[in-house]
Amino acid sequence: MAAEDAPAPKDPSNAAIAELLQELGDRYELDGAVVHRVLAYRNGAKAVLDAPRSVAGMTRAGTVTELPGIGKTLEEKFRALLDTGEIPALTKLREKYPAGLLTLTHLPGLGPKKARKLFDELGVDGPAALRAAIADDRVSTLAGFGTKTQEKYLKLLDAAGEDIERPQRVLLSKALPLAEALVDELRERGREAGVHRVEVAGSARRRADSVHDLDVIATADDAAALLEVFRTSELIAEVGSSGDNGAHGVLHSGLSVDLRVVAPDQFGNLLQHFTGSKAHNVAMRESAVKRGLHISEYGILDDETGKTERFATEEEVYARLGLPWIPPELRENRGELALDQAPPLIELADLRGDLHMHTTHSDGRASVRDMALAARELGHEYLCITDHSATHGFGDDVQPDELREIIAEVRAVDEELDGITVLAGSEVNIGTDGRLDYADDVLAELDWVVASIHTAFQSDPTRRIVAACEHPMVDVIAHPTGRLIGRRESYDLDVDAMIDAARRTGTFLEINASPARRDLHDTHARAARDAGVLLTIDSDAHGPDTLTNLRWGVATARRAWLAAADVANTRPWEELRRLRKGGR
């Protein structure tokens, strides 16, 4: 094969590029760069992660500097990465400082300055060397270090064990119910403490994919009494430090919780502050400073009057800054601070049906009838049974004959049950050749066809998904990127190409509501909507209990700025069926 026929090296994903920028920021910080330069790299990493399109592609097209926080220097670094496979500045910094030094900065309380000093003065190049230096009592002799610091490091090293990792994040579906249970308890048992308001703040309130801790904000007549309720809650496994207006605890799951109790007239300021995100708050403060206003968790200081104004509600905080109240899901500094009014966002109650779920015919745990009853109980107008298809593994395959039996069963249950429409569908595998694993005449008997990739992720998913979009009977592409939050990156998919194919062919794209997927994720779902593609939100339930997954899909849809009209299954089935691509 001639050299020019060799397949082009794969473009680095946005996640991979963001990781490199993050590392550049960390290493420049270690190198003693001014803090704003370091921040610029971290902002760049966020911009790349938030970008709905391929940053490698944008770099080639010369449009990458349109992203906020990406300037000429970062553009050059992307070019170098694409041309040579590496960023020279990063290569140099990697030679200059050992990786173990960055690992050390993951220890809480040991930052880049301290790590650098340990390296320069004692030659400490990682956890093992730090342990040895402590054993020789050399750390406490350094200027700026003392015996307490040395003891703290030893404890941290012992606690961390062999490998020091970044703090783990917990899926929202695990964390939010725990936060809500705690809030309920504080409201109930806090009555005697004269509790006024208790709210979840932080990334859980923003409905992020995952959270690393929980923040709860409250007001009460008797703060001390409310803190006592917190400390004695059965949800709290371990009570940490605790002061007059706040307490820290650890749940049985290991998740950290901070409770802050404030005066009622500051509740809005504190809730806003602790809801974040950091990027949202920083951007909001920067723009406020230009108008002589200084925002903190305690209030808004007006330079003209010299007075700090406190607000009981978030609405008043935003109004003082000339902004509409911004729904927490939008607070990621993705354009929400330029809004004249908040966009209408979809709510769970807007969904009329659920178009992707499994039964015992494939890998589900309940029958068609039980799924239908559970869906009716939830108030759905319709549901669609979409078991796996002919090539699905693990003994969960459904051959064409069995599919016809399922269709007959679905028709019978639909006939039997009042108050809900039961539809017959399938989640059809997209093969490596881009073809589906049922013949067209079989597919033609279905009300709804879901297509997705379950195998051979490395085998050109873009071409396969585009081919599926072009199939006249495919209604929707399910969990389009294949990611599993915190566990598996998306397969190498050209999302732009998929969105374009979906728009061109009238194929819907799914926001799979399984809490470990939430796929499409927010930025991609927003890009799809902006391109004119209709989304669906589906539970992908494998039993009656997971039909309520829709909640997490709606959370993602709201983070994608979607209104009810942007989601196909907010429509009655009779209307939705007419929206399917032509020829059906």
Added chain:
DNA sequence: GCCGTTTTCGGCCCGACTGTTTTCAGTCG
């Protein structure tokens, strides 16, 4: 390093806590 009702240079959010210090740097959220 980015960016512009401070527009090509000079700025670039806010506050708490800790431990080491004689007034503050480093770290964190």
